[in-house]
Amino acid sequence: MRQGWFLWRILGLGALSLSFCGCPGTSSPTADQATPAGPVEPLRLVVVDDPGLAEAVQRQWQARAEGALEVRRMTSEEICDPRRKRLAGDAVIYPSGLLGELAERGWISPLSDDVLDSSEFARRDIFDHLRQHEIKWGDQVYAAPLGSxxxxxxxxxxxxxxxxxxxxxxxxxxxxxxxxxxxxxxxxxxxxxxxxxxxxxxxxxxxxxxxxxxxxxxxxxxxxxxxxxxxxxxxxxxxxxxxxxxxxxxxxxxxxxxxxxxxxxxxxxxxxxxxxxxxxxxxxxxxxxxxxxxxxxxxxxxxxxxxxxxxxxxxxxxxxxxxxxxxxxxxxxxxxxxxxxSVAGRLGSVVKGSGRAATAMSLLMRLTSAEWSREISPHSPATTLYRTxxxxxxxxxxxxxxxxxxxxxxxxxxxxxxxxxxxxxxxxxxxxxxxxxxxxxxxxxxxxxxxxxxxxxxxxxxxxxxxxxxxxxxxxxxxxxxxxxxxxx
Missing domain, CATH: 3.40.190.10 (Periplasmic binding protein-like II)
Structure with missing residues (x-):
């Protein structure tokens, strides 16, 4: 029988956590990159194919958080355009099926163990196949879920x-x-x-x-x-x-x-x-x-x-x-x-190369947390509950x-x-x-x-x-x- 037909067992996820983001095996940032004195630029969030979700995020951020958030709407066609060379933003929310496209282009960063092991992410609260598979690419976790x-x-x-x-x-x-x-x-x-x-x-x-x-x-x-x-x-x-x-x-x-x-x-x-x-x-x-x-x-x-x-x-x-x-x-x-x-669903990832990766990760942890999610996820027609x-x-x-x-x-x-x-x-x-x-x-x-x-x-x-x-x-x-x-x- 060919090697391609052998049974492969899914490896369990390792422990994961909140504060920082980065590639396993590399140093995770402990703070956002230093910026010159002066007005702080707004955090940039790209939301793909989901105007209702974009509005809900903007609304909840203004009501609950400090600091400016710029929400930019894009379509899958724009994101996947072969002529596009980079993704301008600090974080991105996108259809679950696009995880591979973004990861293979090198546009999103895997989440470090420290990020996903936090009480705010509460990984054991997330439904099994979501946390064990749908948010992964290879053996690394690349995204936080908003429901699938x-x-x-x-x-x-x-x-x-x-x-x-x-x-x-x-x-x-x-x-x-x-x-x-x-x-x-x-x-x-x-x-x-x-x-x-x-x-x-x-x-x-x-x-x-x-x-x-x-x-x-x-x-x-x-x-x-x-x-x-x-x-x-x-x-x-x-x-x-x-x-x-x-x-x-x-x-x-x-x-x-x-x-x-x-x-x-x-x-x-x-x-x-x-x-x-x-x-x-x-x-x-x-x-x-x-x-x-x-x-x-x-x-x-x-x-x-x-x-x-x-x-x-x-x-x-x-x-x-x-x-x-x-x-x-x-x-x-x-x-x-x-x-x-990955029929529909929405995932959130930190954009690779963002100068504000830690802040972007904090944003995603809040949006997908048990506390915030009920006011955000239901506004998308492509999501459902995803936590126990x-x-x-x-x-x-x-x-x-x-x-x-x-x-x-x-x-x-x-x-x-x-x-x-x-x-x-x-x-x-x-x-x-x-x-x-x-x-x-x-x-x-x-x-x-x-x-x-x-x-x-x-x-x-x-x-x-x-x-x-x-x-x-x-x-x-x-x-x-x-x-x-x-x-x-």
Missing amino acids: PPLMLVYRPDLLDKAGVKPPETWAQYLALSERLAKSADSLRGTPSDSGEWHPVAEPLAPGWASQVLLARAAVYARHRSYFASLFDLDSMEPLIASPPFVRALEELVAAAKYRSPRATEHLPADVWERLRSGQCAVGLTWPSNADTPTSAKTAGPASPIMLAAAELPASADVYDIGNGEWQRRDSAEDGHVTLL SQLPGVKAWAGESFSADAAMAYAETVQRCFRRQLSLDSVRLPARSRYLAALDEAVHAALRGEHPASECLAAAADEWRKINQDLGIENQRRAYWRSLGKNPP
Whole structure:
């Protein structure tokens, strides 16, 4: 068996802490670099793809802290522009999937042990996969988290009860549930508050998201306990995206198309969330968001909201053994669930070369702390709770569409997702957007019926090979190892 298929175990994180920042093995700054006498320049924070979060940070900093903070908004496209040579700022908050891009360009600094071992960071309070993997690149921690929501089945308990069904435990059950809801559509769409277009299920299949829905569906088939890598061969960087587990997932995604809106390929997770809240579907792949409601106004209005609940994505007792080229039954000790990481989420890092690294780190520690986070993280539509201590305050993220009991159940489900034995990364490599765009096109082509799922994914694999060649196969191979939390051989 090739070296690339050997089982790799995740190394535990070492102790981490607060006061300073710097690369392990180098001296960490004990103070910001000296500056000439005169007016102190404001601390510079770059916030990527998240205007709501940028506003919340600015607001909380002005209310709670001393000193000036300059918040600059940027987009992923601007950050990832190959012509860009540096990142002007002291700290940056960005989508979780961009960690590899920033780390490989040398634009962010790893956090020292002293920084992460502080009581303010409280690393043991952070959900497991977040602190053990998603904030790491190679074996170093590069970021502080502001929340990373896994895709979930959000549903209307009243409609499922009326149809006499429960949330599905497998993707085959999901398809059967969709069919049953479709047959009962006349009675279900007539419930109070329902109006306009109605479909049994909703999935976010817009560009940038069709690929991630496919990965979330395929994770339970592709992630084998004996193999650390699922998207590429660890030695050759040969794409595995056209292998049987991904083909099966795409075929199942296509089979459910008739139960979704014909405009599903335009829907983002936020659109699916709104369809659920407006009574236009019974089940949706998304996560709760309260970002459109300021903290001071998070109270129920005169009209009763449609009540929702959430469940983990379906599991699978079948898994594909890529080394032997055959399907297997999972071990009896496995529950068949696999969490897709870095779907959305926000991370904060210190910009490498900042003359105010210690102050920038202090900023990030405050923003991501248990004390400040409830007033900041919920204002982003791309976050959710990420600390055990946040469970009692989950309504800040879930909002009024969840009862107190349903909100707590959601919080516990998120925590459970990040404790799962097995997980699969969404693409975290440099050129992430190009990889996802190629996979988006494969999903859309299959939905249009242009080719069988296997051929659509073969075309995506061809494009992934081209991306590897454009960026350098060896460069991407080393980056892939680091994305898995390992230093490349």
